[in-house]
Amino acid sequence: MNIHPEQIAAAENCIRPFFERDHSGHDWDHIQRVRRTALFLCRQEGHPNERAVELLALLHDVGDDKLYASNEEAQKALASVLSSLKLNASNEESLRQDIHCISFSGGHESKQLSKEAAIVRDADRLDAIGAIGIARAFTYGGLIGSKFYHEDISVRECMTKEAYRTEESTVINHFYEKLLKLKDLMVTDSGKKAAQLRHDYMQEFVTQFIKEWKGQA
Numbered sequence: 256m257n258i259h260p261e262q263i264a265a266a267e268n269c270i271r272p273f274f275e276r277d278h279s280g281h282d283w284d285h286i287q288r289v290r291r292t293a294l295f296l297c298r299q300e301g302h303p304n305e306r307a308v309e310l311l312a313l314l315h316d317v318g319d320d321k322l323y324a325s326n327e328e329a330q331k332a333l334a335s336v337l338s339s340l341k342l343n344a345s346n347e348e349s350l351r352q353d354i355h356c357i358s359f360s361g362g363h364e365s366k367q368l369s370k371e372a373a374i375v376r377d378a379d380r381l382d383a384i385g386a387i388g389i390a391r392a393f394t395y396g397g398l399i400g401s402k403f404y405h406e407d408i409s410v411r412e413c414m415t416k417e418a419y420r421t422e423e424s425t426v427i428n429h430f431y432e433k434l435l436k437l438k439d440l441m442v443t444d445s446g447k448k449a450a451q452l453r454h455d456y457m458q459e460f461v462t463q464f465i466k467e468w469k470g471q472a
């Protein structure tokens with residue numbers, strides 16, 4: 256897909272006001288970090304189409320149900336930004352598919368992942384781990400009123416949405432439930448390498464956190 260700089264600027268202008276209002280961990284800074292990390296991975300992978308990767312990084316959270324009041328609103332937002340790009344029908348359809356493949360809470364493990372989608376999905380997952388991932392998890396935990404930690408529920412690996420809404424949820428549990436599993440879901444070689452570094456950092460953080468909690472460090 257041949258993307259022009261004006262299309263990137265159009266996408267940015269269209270979505271920025273929406274993401275600047277977000278407080279759920281998908282704010283404009285998240286979009287910008289994913290954009291930079293995706294471009295970094297793109298270069299590491301030797302993938303030639305940097306602009307397509309950049310555009311997809313900008314759009315990867317647009318139309319994600321959980322960020323909008325309703326599914327209709329989500330679809331409207333996606334349609335509006337796509338129309339501002341003036342793509343032909345087949346390019347628009349492949350961009351839609353790529354965006355759909357990136358949502359990881361939806362668990363869309365598509366077999367036909369394009370290289371651009373693989374890069375951006377890895378970049379999005381990288382933003383949930385490492386130092387940034389730790390910061391995002393504690394911010395989100397504060398938002399939903401989670402405790403930092405509780406001995407009895409620190410190693411539960413699979414929590415229901417309902418459990419998250421009760422005091423059973425802790426931020427440290429979220430590391431076991433999701434964040435420490437993400438490195439094994441990376442698909443690009445450079446994504447795997449970056450994920451390993453972030454994973455080790457995060458694992459060390461959790462180990463130290465629990466030692467401090469128990470008065471052992």
Ligand code: ADP
Nearest residue numbers: 279280359360383391392393395396419426429
């Ligand atoms: P996505 O699937 O796009 O990462 P989420 O809404 O699941 O979106 O997560 C947004 C951010 O909030 C991520 O960094 C994630 O790790 C964090 N997060 C999500 N759920 C929890 C939770 N229950 N406790 C702590 N952090 C969470």
Ligand code: NI
Nearest residue numbers: 281315316379
């Ligand atoms: Ni994202």
